[in-house]
Amino acid sequence: MEVMNFLNEVTSRHPDAISFGPGRPYEGLFEVERIGLYLDAYKRHLTEDLGRTPDEVRTMLFQYGRTNGQIHDLVARTLRNDEGIDADPASLVVTVGCQEGMFITLRALFAEPSDVLLVSSPCYVGITGAARLLDIETAHVPEGENGLDPDVLRRTVDELRAAGKRPRALYVVPDFSNPTGTCLPLDTRHRLLGLAEEEDLLLLEDNPYGFFTRAGTGLPTLKALDNRQRVIYLGSFAKTCFPGARVGYVVADQQVQAPDGSRTLLADELSKIKGMVTVNTPALSQAVIAGMLLTHDFRLREANKPAADFYQGNLSVLLDSLERLLPRKRREAAGIHWNSPEGGFFLTLTLPVPADNALLEESARDHGVIWTPMSYFHPDGGGTHQMRLSLSYLTPDQVIEGARRLAGLLERSCL
Amino acid sequence: MEVMNFLNEVTSRHPDAISFGPGRPYEGLFEVERIGLYLDAYKRHLTEDLGRTPDEVRTMLFQYGRTNGQIHDLVARTLRNDEGIDADPASLVVTVGCQEGMFITLRALFAEPSDVLLVSSPCYVGITGAARLLDIETAHVPEGENGLDPDVLRRTVDELRAAGKRPRALYVVPDFSNPTGTCLPLDTRHRLLGLAEEEDLLLLEDNPYGFFTRAGTGLPTLKALDNRQRVIYLGSFAKTCFPGARVGYVVADQQVQAPDGSRTLLADELSKIKGMVTVNTPALSQAVIAGMLLTHDFRLREANKPAADFYQGNLSVLLDSLERLLPRKRREAAGIHWNSPEGGFFLTLTLPVPADNALLEESARDHGVIWTPMSYFHPDGGGTHQMRLSLSYLTPDQVIEGARRLAGLLERSCL
Numbered sequence: 001m002e003v004m005n006f007l008n009e010v011t012s013r014h015p016d017a018i019s020f021g022p023g024r025p026y027e028g029l030f031e032v033e034r035i036g037l038y039l040d041a042y043k044r045h046l047t048e049d050l051g052r053t054p055d056e057v058r059t060m061l062f063q064y065g066r067t068n069g070q071i072h073d074l075v076a077r078t079l080r081n082d083e084g085i086d087a088d089p090a091s092l093v094v095t096v097g098c099q100e101g102m103f104i105t106l107r108a109l110f111a112e113p114s115d116v117l118l119v120s121s122p123c124y125v126g127i128t129g130a131a132r133l134l135d136i137e138t139a140h141v142p143e144g145e146n147g148l149d150p151d152v153l154r155r156t157v158d159e160l161r162a163a164g165k166r167p168r169a170l171y172v173v174p175d176f177s178n179p180t181g182t183c184l185p186l187d188t189r190h191r192l193l194g195l196a197e198e199e200d201l202l203l204l205e206d207n208p209y210g211f212f213t214r215a216g217t218g219l220p221t222l223k224a225l226d227n228r229q230r231v232i233y234l235g236s237f238a239k240t241c242f243p244g245a246r247v248g249y250v251v252a253d254q255q256v257q258a259p260d261g262s263r264t265l266l267a268d269e270l271s272k273i274k275g276m277v278t279v280n281t282p283a284l285s286q287a288v289i290a291g292m293l294l295t296h297d298f299r300l301r302e303a304n305k306p307a308a309d310f311y312q313g314n315l316s317v318l319l320d321s322l323e324r325l326l327p328r329k330r331r332e333a334a335g336i337h338w339n340s341p342e343g344g345f346f347l348t349l350t351l352p353v354p355a356d357n358a359l360l361e362e363s364a365r366d367h368g369v370i371w372t373p374m375s376y377f378h379p380d381g382g383g384t385h386q387m388r389l390s391l392s393y394l395t396p397d398q399v400i401e402g403a404r405r406l407a408g409l410l411e412r413s414c415l
Numbered sequence: 416m417e418v419m420n421f422l423n424e425v426t427s428r429h430p431d432a433i434s435f436g437p438g439r440p441y442e443g444l445f446e447v448e449r450i451g452l453y454l455d456a457y458k459r460h461l462t463e464d465l466g467r468t469p470d471e472v473r474t475m476l477f478q479y480g481r482t483n484g485q486i487h488d489l490v491a492r493t494l495r496n497d498e499g500i501d502a503d504p505a506s507l508v509v510t511v512g513c514q515e516g517m518f519i520t521l522r523a524l525f526a527e528p529s530d531v532l533l534v535s536s537p538c539y540v541g542i543t544g545a546a547r548l549l550d551i552e553t554a555h556v557p558e559g560e561n562g563l564d565p566d567v568l569r570r571t572v573d574e575l576r577a578a579g580k581r582p583r584a585l586y587v588v589p590d591f592s593n594p595t596g597t598c599l600p601l602d603t604r605h606r607l608l609g610l611a612e613e614e615d616l617l618l619l620e621d622n623p624y625g626f627f628t629r630a631g632t633g634l635p636t637l638k639a640l641d642n643r644q645r646v647i648y649l650g651s652f653a654k655t656c657f658p659g660a661r662v663g664y665v666v667a668d669q670q671v672q673a674p675d676g677s678r679t680l681l682a683d684e685l686s687k688i689k690g691m692v693t694v695n696t697p698a699l700s701q702a703v704i705a706g707m708l709l710t711h712d713f714r715l716r717e718a719n720k721p722a723a724d725f726y727q728g729n730l731s732v733l734l735d736s737l738e739r740l741l742p743r744k745r746r747e748a749a750g751i752h753w754n755s756p757e758g759g760f761f762l763t764l765t766l767p768v769p770a771d772n773a774l775l776e777e778s779a780r781d782h783g784v785i786w787t788p789m790s791y792f793h794p795d796g797g798g799t800h801q802m803r804l805s806l807s808y809l810t811p812d813q814v815i816e817g818a819r820r821l822a823g824l825l826e827r828s829c830l
Contacts, residue, residue, distance in 0.1 A: 283659035
């Protein structure tokens with residue numbers, strides 16, 4: 001996160017700049033009044049559906065709770081409706097956001113100094129930061145235009161093994177990844193699963209953005225395609241409910257060996273670790289998220305239709321504006337291009353000049369527009385000529401004006 | 416925590432037994448209806464006291480938040496009133512319970528393989544568990560009758576140094592510690608602070624139980640006595656507000672060297688770590704705790720008067736019952752004794768026979784009473800003939816009946 005400091009600092013010095021920086025969800029769809037309604041919905045569920053007494057409800061809201069969470073069955077039900085993932089509630093661990101899920105999963109899986117975590121490059125900084133905190137070595141698999149390439153992954157695995165390392169797991173965001181916005185084709189998903197089986201790898205699938213695409217489109221998750229328990233699914237409610245709850249979950253249905261030699265669910269091993277990190281996920285947060293799941297009849301994808309429409313709208317507006325301001329011939333001649341994701345929060349813009357802190361400073365100061373240098377997401381160099389544009393936190397009008405300002409910067413520096 | 420499994424298992428097999436096991440707060444004082452009132456109090460504070468707009472309030476409740484927390488100034492104000500600790504809000508990190516506070520503090524302080532964490536023996540399992548998760552070596556300082564003995568601590572430090580280790584910090588619960596219930600005398604507190612200064616140790620002071628004693632009694636915390644910034648204060652709202660919020664905090668006002676060589680607050684280093692563990696503490700939990708602080712005019716000690724009276728009542732009932740059932744002469748002849756803490760949730764009962772899992776099983780099955788073997792809290796053996804009795808989770812009537820059953824067990828096994 002240290003590299004983000006410059007971005008934060010530029011942002012605070014230029015409060016009137018339009019920022020394509022933050023990957024935060026749009027706030028216009030949140031309603032403060034609903035918190036109480038969601039809490040009530042969960043209380044009603046406990047009393048009316050489950051027959052809990054008022055004293056038991058009180059205990060569930062105020063007391064220490066089950067380490068792996070108290071809403072795991074409701075989450076499992078939602079996951080079945082939304083993703084076709086059929087997870088035993090016992091294999092779910094409800095976590096303090098997806099970040100804690102990544103953290104405890106890494107701690108559970110990586111035991112030997114020779115164990116290596118594979119990540120794409122560029123990569124979400126939350127996973128590399130967690131690995132660093134746990135002194136876990138990461139190996140970086142450069143992404144192609146369609147994201148992670150199984151052939152490159154296989155080569156990386158071979159090289160690691162030749163060097164005496166054990167590639168243990170691959171972290172991957174198949175849908176509209178942060179930071180690039182790429183989406184893995186179905187064929188790649190199948191190949192990844194095959195490779196995981198052949199090479200005895202686990203896949204850590206992180207899926208915060210999957211809902212935010214055109215209705216009826218979207219590809220099955222790796223976990224939904226997985227019939228060999230190769231995938232550990234890292235779930236997040238930050239974008240599909242709201243970030244302030246800090247509720248995420250892990251589906252960890254793998255059978256593993258416990259320290260005493262017995263067979264146990266990976267979820268139970270995660271539980272032991274979670275107990276020493278946060279004891280349990282706050283009951284209040286779980287209650288509010290449960291209330292949302294109940295209110296939306298365990299169908300979050302449908303409930304997120306307005307949000308998906310909003311983000312899709314911003315994405316269209318941004319792509320259309322860029323297209324209009326920088327017509328194909330002109331930009332291609334100058335070496336400017338961008339990808340066109342079909343969903344998510346991000347896109348990648350490539351320049352003929354370095355998209356570095358100096359250009360960011362100039363962009364904020366002279367053009368009133370902010371973005372994130374893609375190099376921030378490359379664990380070992382790369383992305384020097386790219387920027388990440390995030391469209392999730394702006395109104396459509398801001399996106400239009402931001403695109404205009406960005407075109408101004410490009411006119412000045414690249415054209 | 417693994418050792419606790421047997422206790423949990425016995426408890427589930429004997430649901431009608433009275434349990435002196437759980438160190439949970441009593442639930443009779445919680446009221447579900449108050450959650451909404453506390454949330455409202457915080458919202459009013461944001462709008463009326465701080466002039467925040469409705470949109471800003473929405474952001475503070477729903478969005479990602481400041482890594483170190485958004486209620487740090489309110490917590491600092493409460494700490495000033497309740498403990499006379501004058502903490503700069505910038506030195507506070509609001510955490511997901513005290514457990515996360517311990518975890519990130521250990522991660523920040525322990526860098527070298529030779530660094531050793533000192534803990535008392537017996538010791539709270541949350542700290543030893545967190546250390547184990549981070550592969551931090553612990554050294555155990557056996558407690559005397561008055562808890563931690565500075566002379567024994569000094570000897571342990573000397574021995575560690577002679578062995579090439581660096582004793583880095585001591586974890587200590589000065590007030591009514593879990594598991595023994597002992598309270599460090601004022602003189603010991605001063606000696607600990609002196610020793611920390613001489614030996615260049617940090618003191619990790621954990622204080623969940625300090626309020627639960629007779630009004631007007633109680634000793635100053637180490638942090639309140641500390642004028643050399645030797646103490647990192649680990650705060651908890653689990654017992655003084657409620658556990659389900661999972662809100663704690665760390666006061667980390669030490670100047671430290673950042674990785675880039677600059678001087679910085681330890682709190683800022685903790686922030687970088689926390690960002691990779693949980694991103695930030697849930698806004699909802701912080702809002703409800705803030706509402707409680709506001710409602711009680713930043714005086715939690717006073718607000719906890721009914722709770723303190725309740726726990727004090729249970730403590731008296733337990734000590735009186737044991738005294739009546741096992742008069743001094745009789746118990747001393749048999750080698751049974753117990754300590755008489757002036758507050759807190761716990762006391763230590765010593766037997767002439769092993770207080771082990773076999774006795775616990777017999778106790779639950781034949782006498783309908785459950786307790787925790789003290790050996791569970793000894794990281795490297797010891798406490799074999801002691802039990803921890805927790806009085807926090809029972810009604811006074813249950814304490815009386817539990818003491819009667821316990822006396823029955825002792826009659827049978829020791830007298």
